[in-house]
Structures are given as structure tokens and as C-alpha cells.
Amino acid sequence: GTSLSKLDPEIFHILVEEKDRQQCHIELIASENFTLPAVMEAAGSVLTNKYAEGYPGKRYYGGCGIVDQAETFAIERAKQLFGADHANVQPHSGSQANAAVYLSSLDAGDRILTMNLSDGGHLTHGHPMNFSGKLYEVENYGVDPETGRIDYDKVEARAKEFKPKMITVGASAYARIIDFERMAKIAHDNGALLLADIAHIAGLVATGEHPSPVPFADFVTTTTHKTLRGPRGGLILCKEEFAKKIDSAVFPGTQGGPLMHIIAAKAVCFGEALKDDFKSYQAQVRRNAKALADTLTEKGHKLVSGGTDNHLCLLDLRGTDPELTGKKAQIRLDEANITTNRNTVPGETRSPFQTSGLRLGAPAVTSRGMGEAEMVQIGIAIDKILRAPESDDAVREAKEIALDLCAKFPLPY
Numbered sequence: 001g002t003s004l005s006k007l008d009p010e011i012f013h014i015l016v017e018e019k020d021r022q023q024c025h026i027e028l029i030a031s032e033n034f035t036l037p038a039v040m041e042a043a044g045s046v047l048t049n050k051y052a053e054g055y056p057g058k059r060y061y062g063g064c065g066i067v068d069q070a071e072t073f074a075i076e077r078a079k080q081l082f083g084a085d086h087a088n089v090q091p092h093s094g095s096q097a098n099a100a101v102y103l104s105s106l107d108a109g110d111r112i113l114t115m116n117l118s119d120g121g122h123l124t125h126g127h128p129m130n131f132s133g134k135l136y137e138v139e140n141y142g143v144d145p146e147t148g149r150i151d152y153d154k155v156e157a158r159a160k161e162f163k164p165k166m167i168t169v170g171a172s173a174y175a176r177i178i179d180f181e182r183m184a185k186i187a188h189d190n191g192a193l194l195l196a197d198i199a200h201i202a203g204l205v206a207t208g209e210h211p212s213p214v215p216f217a218d219f220v221t222t223t224t225h226k227t228l229r230g231p232r233g234g235l236i237l238c239k240e241e242f243a244k245k246i247d248s249a250v251f252p253g254t255q256g257g258p259l260m261h262i263i264a265a266k267a268v269c270f271g272e273a274l275k276d277d278f279k280s281y282q283a284q285v286r287r288n289a290k291a292l293a294d295t296l297t298e299k300g301h302k303l304v305s306g307g308t309d310n311h312l313c314l315l316d317l318r319g320t321d322p323e324l325t326g327k328k329a330q331i332r333l334d335e336a337n338i339t340t341n342r343n344t345v346p347g348e349t350r351s352p353f354q355t356s357g358l359r360l361g362a363p364a365v366t367s368r369g370m371g372e373a374e375m376v377q378i379g380i381a382i383d384k385i386l387r388a389p390e391s392d393d394a395v396r397e398a399k400e401i402a403l404d405l406c407a408k409f410p411l412p413y
């Protein structure tokens, strides 16, 4: 036979096992979500067979008329969803989207001012091991160690001194509203361009649950697989004046053939995100993150910035137990079927491999249909383990809560 189970039982078995893992674990990784079966249908379709270098109506291959329509739907829906002048839906990932923005407007050696990684920034915002840190001269800004919030006055002072050509704003582990308007003013007053990377919060931005950077930033990049709940991929939005430069920075600048199956899946995702149900989903994501943050705070745990305005919260474990590392907490929670990721915290004293923080996000459990009452249960389960990381009884009790919730809120796969 030609089915996967017959053709390649080893890989088939992995898919079955992973589906089962997703079904019976509480997923709290803030960058993950459960996409819709319809998105997976497009992503797993015959469009994977098609080469389509170029853009709709301007391809370097024959036979592109049909996939052109898929890309045009994706572009038009993305523009409508975010109110943007121009959209490029071809970046294979969030990192590729950022690479293309840099390539469109910077030369090697140019200066960029970015948020540092341990305060919540991303690798592609100038980390020394990343191409962005190797190609450009990087200066960092961060959060105020007291408040855990971006210190805009300091960003402004840095921008005046350093005179960067571009400033980036956007984070992987920041729980508060970002003032994009202020960041754009700082950038533009100092002759810099602003890149707003909304990879994490795109779903909130699309539905008005977080202020949009689109009217202010020169470039907006995002992933499509986090709060947006689409296929894995990237997206760039920009002002009309940068449209040509962005398109040529994606292709032929940094990529070859676009993934047409993924672009069709992005179109499905954007179409869904334009519906009322998606707005109520995003509102629930925020309520759920707050319910989890409140539960943990009530139980005496410390959160960076003291709470959350968005889809995630960041636990500073030093407030729970000075000996407890993020690594240890993550491993013990894993044993209780609760999936999280360890994370550095502002003023981190441990290595990125150990860390003192734990990042907790609500998008995936909210997609399963869980609400505030379930978040309280999850908070209780997490507290049991953080209070007694050596206790097997605590793991057993937490796992019971996790399995019970998973059984009550099955995935649609």
C-alpha cells in the first residue's frame, strides 16, 4: 500500500505517539498552539508539489495560475486583518521574516538597537550567535529591573547616543502591553526605522486585544503559528514605500521557492482570524493567562512585572525557592504531563540552560476550550510541584489534575 502506516511504519508510529502526547498533556508553551484541522488539510495538500518562485502574476515557472490565487487570497486577507498597506506571505518562518526586513534596509556593519534576550527579546534581534549579531553592530535595551517593564526613557536615551539605523521591538517572553507608538516616535526622532516583531502577540493585535503597531512601525513581522493559530510560518507587513524592497529581500534575497501549501494554509488561518469567533478566542486567551497568573500570585509565587496583560506570564522562581532552577521545574512538570519551557528572567544569574524562570502561556489550552476555572486548576497543579520539587506525591497529584482536564477537553484530531 501507499499509506504512511504501510510505507513507513516507523514515522507513522511517531505521528501516532505525538498525537497521543498532545492529547494527554497540558500545553503551556506560550509560542505553541493547536491549529485547525482545516489548516492542516491545506498544509498537507498537493500544493506542496508546486514550484512558484516570484510573486502572483510574475512567476519564473509555468503552471502557477492556480497557486497564484491562493497567494492572492493570503495577501488580501492579511492586509485586511491587520489594516496593512502591503503583505508578504512567503517567509518560511519568523526568523526568515526578520532576515528579509534587515536585508531590505541595512548594510553589514549598520547599527541596530534591540531588546536583549534575557529580558525577553529574540535571537534574531542581534544575539551574538545569530546572523543578526554577526552582521550588524548591536546595542541592547532592556526592562527596568524593578518593574519588569520596558524602560522607554532609557530606550530613548540609548537611541540618541547610539544613533541606530533600525530599532526592533517585540519579545518572546514579555507579559505587558508594548507601547509601539512611543517606540516609533523614539525611532523616527532619531533617524531610525522601526521593526515591530509581533510573533507572539499577532492574534491579540489582529483582534484589538493588544494595540497594533501597524499604523506606526515601518515594518511589522510575525509568525503565523503562535497566537494566530495558523501553520508554521512567517509574515511581513509594511508601508507601501517599502513594498518593493521587502518583496525582493524575501525573494530572491533570502529565499527560493515559496511553500505554496503553507501559503494556502496561511490564507485559511487569516480567513478564520477575520471571524467573530477568533475575537472571542483571543479575549479568552487573555482572561485565561490572567487567571493562571492570579492563581500563582495568590499562592505566593513571583511573576516578572507582577502579572500579565497578554497571553503569557513569566515566573521568577527565585521568589519561590532560591535553589529551584527553571530546568528542574520544567522537568518535574513534564513528569506531571504539564509542558512548559524554562526561561531566563531579567537580571538572570544562571546560564540559559539552567535559568531562574518558567514561561507559561494560555493560547494552546484555550484552543482546547478551557476557561478560567481550568486555569485555576492548572495553577494549583503547578503550585504543588514548585512547592515540593522533590516530592513524587506532588507530581502524582498534579498529573491527576492534568489528565482529568485533558480528558474533559479533547483535541479535534
Ligand code: PLP
Pocket: 031, 092, 093, 094, 095, 096, 121, 122, 124, 170, 171, 172, 197, 198, 199, 200, 223, 233, 234
Ligand atoms: N520573533 C519572536 C519575538 C519570536 O518569539 C520568534 C519565535 O520563536 C521568532 C521571531 C522566530 O520565529 P521562528 O521560530 O518561526 O523562526
